[in-house]
Each structure stands twice: as C-alpha cells, then as structure tokens.
Amino acid sequence: MLVSYRLLSVFFVLVILFSIPISGAANSNSVVVYTSVDQVFSEPILRKFEDETGIDVKAVYDVEAAKTVGLVNRLIAEKNRPRADVFWNSEIVRTLVLKDKGLLAPYRSTMQQGIPDQFIDPEGYWTGFACRARVIIFNTDLVENNQVPGSIFELTDPKWRGRVAMAFPLLGTAATHVGALYDKLGKDGAEQFILDMNANNVLIVSGNSVVRDVVAAGEVPLGLTDTDDVLVAIARGMPVDMVFPDQDGIGTFFIPNTVSLIKNAPNPANAKRLIDYLLDPDTERMLAESESGNIPVRPGPVNLPAVSTKIPSNAMQISYPNAAKNMEVADEFIKTTFSF
Amino acid sequence: MLSLHSSKLYRPFLLIAICCSLVALLPLIIPGVLYVPSSIDFLTSGGYFSKHFLKGFFNTCLISLSVSSAACLFGTIQAFILARFRLAGKTFWSSIYLLPLVIPPYIHTLAWIRLDTILKTSNLEILNNLGMLLHPALYSLAGVIFILTIISVPLVTLIVYQGLVSIPVNQDNAALVFTSPIRVLRKIDLPLILPHLGAAFLIVFILSMNIFDVPDILRVHTIPAEVFMQLSAFYSESNAFSAALPSTFVAFAVTFIFQVLSPKMMTGRDLTGSNMNFTVSSTTANITGTSFLVMLLAVSTMIPLLTIAGSAALADNKVEVILSSSGQIGYSFILGGGVAATVTIVAIPFGYLLARFTLWKTILEPLILLFFIIPVALYSLSFLRVISWLPDNFLLSGSLPCIIGLTIHFLFVGVKILQAGFYNINEKNEEAAAFYPKAWFRVFGSILFPQLIPYLIFCFALIFIFVIGELSATLLLVPPGQETIAVKIYNLMHYGAYDQVMILCLLMSCIILILYLILNTVSKCLIISK
Numbered sequence: 001m002l003v004s005y006r007l008l009s010v011f012f013v014l015v016i017l018f019s020i021p022i023s024g025a026a027n028s029n030s031v032v033v034y035t036s037v038d039q040v041f042s043e044p045i046l047r048k049f050e051d052e053t054g055i056d057v058k059a060v061y062d063v064e065a066a067k068t069v070g071l072v073n074r075l076i077a078e079k080n081r082p083r084a085d086v087f088w089n090s091e092i093v094r095t096l097v098l099k100d101k102g103l104l105a106p107y108r109s110t111m112q113q114g115i116p117d118q119f120i121d122p123e124g125y126w127t128g129f130a131c132r133a134r135v136i137i138f139n140t141d142l143v144e145n146n147q148v149p150g151s152i153f154e155l156t157d158p159k160w161r162g163r164v165a166m167a168f169p170l171l172g173t174a175a176t177h178v179g180a181l182y183d184k185l186g187k188d189g190a191e192q193f194i195l196d197m198n199a200n201n202v203l204i205v206s207g208n209s210v211v212r213d214v215v216a217a218g219e220v221p222l223g224l225t226d227t228d229d230v231l232v233a234i235a236r237g238m239p240v241d242m243v244f245p246d247q248d249g250i251g252t253f254f255i256p257n258t259v260s261l262i263k264n265a266p267n268p269a270n271a272k273r274l275i276d277y278l279l280d281p282d283t284e285r286m287l288a289e290s291e292s293g294n295i296p297v298r299p300g301p302v303n304l305p306a307v308s309t310k311i312p313s314n315a316m317q318i319s320y321p322n323a324a325k326n327m328e329v330a331d332e333f334i335k336t337t338f339s340f
Numbered sequence: 341m342l343s344l345h346s347s348k349l350y351r352p353f354l355l356i357a358i359c360c361s362l363v364a365l366l367p368l369i370i371p372g373v374l375y376v377p378s379s380i381d382f383l384t385s386g387g388y389f390s391k392h393f394l395k396g397f398f399n400t401c402l403i404s405l406s407v408s409s410a411a412c413l414f415g416t417i418q419a420f421i422l423a424r425f426r427l428a429g430k431t432f433w434s435s436i437y438l439l440p441l442v443i444p445p446y447i448h449t450l451a452w453i454r455l456d457t458i459l460k461t462s463n464l465e466i467l468n469n470l471g472m473l474l475h476p477a478l479y480s481l482a483g484v485i486f487i488l489t490i491i492s493v494p495l496v497t498l499i500v501y502q503g504l505v506s507i508p509v510n511q512d513n514a515a516l517v518f519t520s521p522i523r524v525l526r527k528i529d530l531p532l533i534l535p536h537l538g539a540a541f542l543i544v545f546i547l548s549m550n551i552f553d554v555p556d557i558l559r560v561h562t563i564p565a566e567v568f569m570q571l572s573a574f575y576s577e578s579n580a581f582s583a584a585l586p587s588t589f590v591a592f593a594v595t596f597i598f599q600v601l602s603p604k605m606m607t608g609r610d611l612t613g614s615n616m617n618f619t620v621s622s623t624t625a626n627i628t629g630t631s632f633l634v635m636l637l638a639v640s641t642m643i644p645l646l647t648i649a650g651s652a653a654l655a656d657n658k659v660e661v662i663l664s665s666s667g668q669i670g671y672s673f674i675l676g677g678g679v680a681a682t683v684t685i686v687a688i689p690f691g692y693l694l695a696r697f698t699l700w701k702t703i704l705e706p707l708i709l710l711f712f713i714i715p716v717a718l719y720s721l722s723f724l725r726v727i728s729w730l731p732d733n734f735l736l737s738g739s740l741p742c743i744i745g746l747t748i749h750f751l752f753v754g755v756k757i758l759q760a761g762f763y764n765i766n767e768k769n770e771e772a773a774a775f776y777p778k779a780w781f782r783v784f785g786s787i788l789f790p791q792l793i794p795y796l797i798f799c800f801a802l803i804f805i806f807v808i809g810e811l812s813a814t815l816l817l818v819p820p821g822q823e824t825i826a827v828k829i830y831n832l833m834h835y836g837a838y839d840q841v842m843i844l845c846l847l848m849s850c851i852i853l854i855l856y857l858i859l860n861t862v863s864k865c866l867i868i869s870k
Binding site for chain 1: 724800
C-alpha cells in the first residue's frame with residue numbers, strides 16, 4: 001500500500017512541477033500581442049509576420065462569444081508591469097479607454113501613408129485600419145430583397161415590431177454605433193431612435209454573432225450586426241444576406257481595427273515592427289480577402305468575398321473620440337430605457 | 341469530532357491551511373475594502389432594484405434552487421439503486437454513472453443546440469415538430485435548469501452513494517419485508533445520509549449559481565452575466581463586485597443554514613464502514629431501477645454524445661482540425677492536470693480540519709466558500725494586480741499564476757469531496773496513532789491516505805474537468821502564447837464553424853472519457869490492494 005501512496009504522491013507532484021514552467025515569458029526576439037480580433041482571422045497574419053521576420057509572436061486572444069471580461073481589463077490590471085507589447089483591437093472605443101487610462105504609448109508608424117486622418121490619432125496613440133461596417137442582416141427565406149429596410153430608422157416601423165434583433169447596446173460595436181449616432185444626430189435624435197427601437201419591441205441578445213444566429217435560424221427576419229458576422233454566415237451557406245444601411249442618408253457606420261503600442265512594453269522594438277506590419281497595405285488586403293471581409297481604409301480597388309458589388313460609398317462621417325465620449329451619456333440612457 | 345490535540349495531523353495541517361488562506365486572501369483585502377462603499381452607492385442609486393438586475397438575480401436563484409433540488413432528487417434515487425439493488429451489470433452501472441460529468445457543461449449545451457438544429461432541418465415532419473417544441477424549451481430557464489441538472493446528478497449520486505455504503509443495511513433488510521424500496525429510502529436511509537445530501541445540495545447550489553457559459557449560450561440573463569456586463573461595458577470592478585454581492589449573500593445564507601442544521605443531521609450517524617450487502621432483490625424493483633438508470637444515461641450522456649459524434653462524422657477536414665488544435669489540447673491537459681493536482685493536495689488539510697474540528701469548520705468553510713462564490717473574473721483581476729507588484733521572474737511569467745488562481749477558485753469543491761472522505765474514515769485510527777512516535781506524514785501516509793485514495797482520484801478528475809472548460813480566469817491569467825481548447829472552441833463558435841466545434845467537442849469528450857476510465861481503473865486497483 002505504501003508503494004501506491006508514494007506513486008500517487010509522486011504523480012501529483014510531477015504534474016504540478018511539469019505544468020508550472022509552461023511559460024509565456026518574452027525572450028529577446030519575441031513580441032506579445034493581445035488581440036480581440038477573431039483568432040481565425042488574426043492568427044494567420046501573426047504567423048506570417050513570424051515567418052517573415054523571425055520574431056516569435058506570443059498572442060493572447062479574446063473570446064467575444066464567451067462574454068469574458070476581456071483583454072482590456074487584463075491590460076488595466078497589468079498596468080504596473082505590462083506583459084503585452086501591442087494591443088490589436090477589432091474596434092476603436094476600448095482603445096480610446098486605454099488611452100484615457102494612460103496605458104498606451106505614442107508611436108507614429110512609417111506605414112501610415114494613405115490612411116485618412118479620421119483613422120489616425122493626432123497624438124499618435126492609435127492607428128485605425130481594416131474596417132467592419134454595421135449592417136442590416138436579413139433572412140433570405142423570410143424577407144424579399146426589395147422589402148429589406150434601407151435605413152436603420154426603418155427598423156422602428158411598426159411592421160417590423162418584434163422582428164428585429166440587436167446586441168446589447170452597452171457592449172462592443174453595438175455600443176460604439178450608439179455613440180456614433182449621438183455624434184451624428186445629436187443627443188435628442190439618437191435618444192429618439194433608441195426609444196423608437198425599444199417601443200418597437202426590438203429583441204436584445206448578448207452579442208453580434210447571436211444576432212446572426214437568431215436571424216439565420218429564422219427567429220426574427222432582421223437584425224443589426226457587423227459585416228464579418230454576416231460574411232461567415234454566407235460562407236457557411238446560411239440563408240442570410242445584408243444591406244449597408246443609410247446610403248441615401250447619414251451613411252453606413254464603419255468601425256476600424258486599431259493598433260497601439262503599450263506603455264512600458266517589454267519589447268518595444270519588436271512591437272513597432274509588428275505595428276508597421278499590421279498597418280501595411282498588404283495586411284489590409286489579406287484581411288479584406290479573408291472571410292471577415294474587412295474594408296480597407298485606404299482608397300483603391302479591393303476584392304471582398306461575397307459582397308464585392310455592395311461596398312458602400314457613403315460612410316457616416318463622425319469623430320471616433322467624440323463617439324466614445326458620447327457613449328458615457330448613452331450608457332445611462334440605454335440602461336434606463338431598456339431597464340438594464 | 342476530535343479534540344484539538346488528539347491528532348498528530350492537527351498542527352501541520354492547520355499551518356498549511358492558514359498559509360494557503362493568507363495567500364488566497366491577499367488579492368481580496370484591498371479591493372474588498374475599496375468596493376464595500378461603492379456597493380452602498382449601488383444600493384442607494386437603485387442598482388439593486390433595476391428590472392434588469394432583479395431579473396438576473398431571480399433567474400440565478402431559481403436556477404440554483406431548481407438544479408440543486410432536481411439533482412438531489414434524481415441523484416439520491418440513482419445512488420440508492422446503485423447501492424441497494426441487485427442489478428444486472430452492477431459493475432457497469434457503477435462505472436458509467438459519472439459519465440455526464442466527463443462532458444464539460446458548454447459541450448452539453450452545444451450538443452443540445454445541435455440536436456435542435458438537426459431536428460428542425462430534418463425532412464421528417466415528426467422530427468420537425470419535435471424540434472419546434474425543443475427550441476423554445478431549450479432557450480429558456482427550463483433549458484438551463486435541464487442541462488445543469490443532468491450534469492449535476494452524478495455529483496450528487498457520488499456523494500450520496502458514499503453515505504449509503506457507509507451505513508448498515510440490516511434495518512433496510514428488515515423494513516423491506518413490510519414496505520417498498522422507496523419508502524425504505526425515505527424513512528430509513530435518508531435521515532442517515534442527510535450530511536452527504538446536504539453537502540451535495542450545497543455544492544450543486546453554488547456551482548449552478550456561479551456558472552456562466554450555459555445560461556449565456558442559452559440566452560438567459562443571470563448574475564454572472566451582469567458581472568460581466570459591469571466589467572466589459574463599464575470597466576467597473578466596483579459595480580461588478582456590487583452586482584455579485586446579493587448572490588454571495590444567498591450562498592452564505594444557504595451554507596449557514598446547513599451549518600446550523602448539520603449537528604442535527606449528524607445525530608444518529610452510524611459509521612460502521614463499507615457495507616455492500618444488497619437489500620432489494622425483487623425482479624420488478626430491479627427492472628424499474630434499471631429502467632431509471634437507462635433513462636438517465638440516455639438523456640445525460642447518450643443523446644449529447646451521439647449528437648456530437650454524428651455531427652463530427654459528417655464534418656470535413658477532421659484531421660486538419662484536430663492537428664491544428666493539438667497545441668491547445670496539450671496545454672489544456674497540462675493546465676488541467678496542474679490545477680487538479682494542486683487542488684487535490686491543498687484540499688487535504690482543509691478537508692481534514694473541516695471534517696474533524698467544529699471550530700475550524702466554522703472558520704475555514706466560509707473562507708473557501710468566499711473564494712468559490714466570488715466571480716472568478718473579479719478575483720483574477722485582483723490577483724493580477726498582486727502579481728504585477730512582484731518583481732518579474734521566470735515562475736510568474738509562466739503558468740503558475742493561472743494554476744494558483746484556478747486552485748483558489750476550485751478549492752471549495754476539492755475540500756468538500758475530501759471532507760466527505762474524511763467523514764467516512766474512522767477517527768479512532770488517528771487517535772491510536774497519536775500514541776506512537778511517528779512523524780505526522782507517516783501517520784497520514786499509512787493510516788489516512790490509503791482510505792482516502794478514491795476521493796483523491798475523484799477530486800483530481802472532477803477539478804480537471806472543471807478546469808478544461810473554464811474560461812474567464814483562464815483568459816485573464818494564461819501566459820501569452822498559450823491557449824486552452826475551451827478558448828478555441830468558443831472562438832470557433834463565434835466564427836460560426838459549428839462542424840469544427842463538434843469535432844473538437846467529440847475529441848475532448850473522448851480524451852476525458854479515456855482519462856476517466858484510466859483513473860477509475862487505477863482507483864479500483866488501489867482499493868482492491870487496500
């Protein structure tokens with residue numbers, strides 16, 4: 001019996017000793033990137049960077065569908081001793097939060113040429129590229145193409161009552177969209193839209209991918225979500241399509257990826273090389289040609305999968321920092337309106 | 341209960357327990373002090389009375405209460421059948437009833453969602469109609485309660501079974517002459533296994549209260565989701581802390597009730613050691629018992645596993661998906677093994693103190709409960725802050741923070757399992773050993789450890805499964821460059837690659853199943869050698 005006691009004890013101790021040293025420690029030729037971009041899209045680009053530069057990339061991926069607290073909170077918690085060098089964000093507002101909290105360092109990449117000023121922080125704390133758009137997704141089995149609303153404001157029409165889904169407007173790109181509407185329409189206009197959506201009994205779900213799933217499943221015929229969610233659904237043969245809304249009005253809202261250098265990053269030189277690489281037009285092209293179909297911020301022809309004829313020309317003109325500031329006002333209003 | 345100084349194990353175990361508690365408490369002290377005033381603000385600003393919060397709180401309490409009650413009902417019946425019936429294939433049933441635990445909760449959920457899709461898209465009208473019924477039922481409170489119940493039943497069965505085999509069957513045999521097996525269970529066995537049933541209820545209640553993934557996937561709003569929203573929408577740890585407070589109080593209240601009731605529950609316990617003589621041998625009763633086990637196995641294991649297997653079989657690029665996930669699978673196993681082994685070792689002194697000393701049970705139980713009930717993401721963020729104050733070194737850059745964080749979180753489960761184990765070991769052996777001049781670890785190794793082996797192995801296996809599926813703490817604490825399979829599966833879900841998700845779910849279930857069978861065999865071999 002003593003033998004089994006020792007064996008079992010040795011087993012437990014060995015397991016612990018073996019697991020502890022599994023390390024993500026950065027060596028001299030590595031870079032640590034925290035990214036909220038879907039792993040299926042970001043990983044190939046990071047691997048390509050590794051192959052081309054020989055720099056070892058250690059990534060931490062966020063999981064939107066699992067509703068984890070996310071990398072932003074991790075970055076904030078690690079403020080005293082950052083482990084990340086680069087934050088590659090799939091949207092912009094959380095980057096602005098990090099800038100406000102003093103977690104970012106300025107860096108003006110040599111690859112910024114051609115990127116419109118709207119997507120570059122004047123102080124150099126972040127640079128935007130490869131946009132997604134907020135679109136109306138519809139179930140092709142339930143709605144004819146010519147019946148699909150061409151504007152987000154048509155979603156408040158009583159004929160769509162209880163038949164439209166959207167993600168929690170306090171989270172992610174849905175929240176950013178609301179902030180942008182505050183900037184574009186003014187406080188009264190944006191709040192009226194929110195009230196009308198609530199009065200029309202909009203179905204609130206926990207994320208943009210859930211919007212896609214409930215529309216694809218036919219639970220509701222319409223939804224408000226992001227282009228990448230619709231594109232992967234189309235690629236998988238789901239009965240959905242999308243419309244870039246408000247082409248004749250305020251324009252479609254675009255959300256860029258953003259990339260930033262972390263303040264006191266352990267590997268600043270490699271971090272800058274990775275930022276340069278991500279901002280390279282070739283990277284934008286790779287993202288555009290992937291299933292996520294990100295729309296390049298640089299002008300010029302590009303082949304997007306499945307929606308090549310539908311790229312909108314009328315983009316909503318807003319200030320992203322203003323949209324972020326508006327979100328604080330919007331949050332309270334949304335919490336009251338939707339009883340969150 | 342032992343007197344404080346009658347055991348050689350008391351002092352070293354107490355020292356280890358206190359050291360571990362201090363390490364675990366450190367991250368909570370500063371944020372705890374900072375957040376308490378903000379929870380008063382949350383109260384005065386009406387945060388606790390908003391419709392959204394109340395709905396989440398109500399759902400959380402209802403889920404916890406329903407799941408723990410239903411799991412205790414089905415689990416106790418299953419344990420009674422396994423312990424008292426003369427079943428055909430007794431060994432088979434005793435080995436297989438834990439299978440639902442092998443499948444992580446989110447895989448259970450995905451399997452039922454997949455089944456719903458298969459039914460709805462089927463060409464057969466009857467299956468279509470079934471799908472139409474299943475869909476609304478699945479995406480509701482009832483769906484969450486159903487899935488959590490089928491996962492929790494084996495846990496209850498295991499704990500109650502240990503109680504049943506530790507009481508003599510003489511009374512059962514006598515009573516069976518005059519009445520039915522169910523009445524025997526209710527009138528004779530149930531009062532004697534109340535401590536085990538209480539422990540099972542408590543564990544399931546708190547596990548259900550804390551679970552995030554199943555309600556989230558099924559779109560049911562709960563307090564863990566509210567905590568997430570406070571963290572991810574407002575970056576407010578204080579509001580997240582405030583949102584978690586009411587359910588924490590409920591968990592403490594339930595624990596307190598059990599603490600008050602436990603002396604009464606203990607009255608009349610007669611631990612005469614394992615007694616495996618069967619009492620129920622009538623054919624009708626055995627057929628009924630077997631039917632019950634078959635039904636439970638079908639709903640909790642066969643339907644989910646077959647759904648996953650069927651979907652995975654139809655998917656393309658199976659080999660490619662598996663190969664591309666080998667790194668994540670490997671790391672999941674290393675992390676799961678590390679945490680499970682650490683919890684198992686650390687839980688020994690805690691389990692011993694809780695089982696043997698009322699004083700330390702009163703002090704330590706609420707403490708480890710706090711580590712379990714506090715939202716794991718909140719604890720992890722505070723833990724990260726503590727780490728960031730320490731000087732950079734090799735160990736802190738690796739998986740150690742993740743192992744420590746998850747160990748502290750899951751310690752309660754491990755302690756409860758080992759506490760049940762210590763309850764079943766006659767304490768007179770330790771009192772006798774106190775007279776011999778042997779070192780404390782020799783006393784432990786030669787007297788307690790051999791009897792504790794099945795509990796240690798079960799503790800290891802259960803924590804391993806929990807860690808494999810854990811997400812919130814893992815994402816915050818995992819070292820850069822490493823990733824677990826749960827993260828990958830969730831990413832693929834978001835990406836809409838459900839075929840790949842099914843392949844990985846099947847692979848994970850098979851690997852854990854093999855591990856479970858190995859551990860089960862090892863456990864039985866060790867018991868036989870004992």
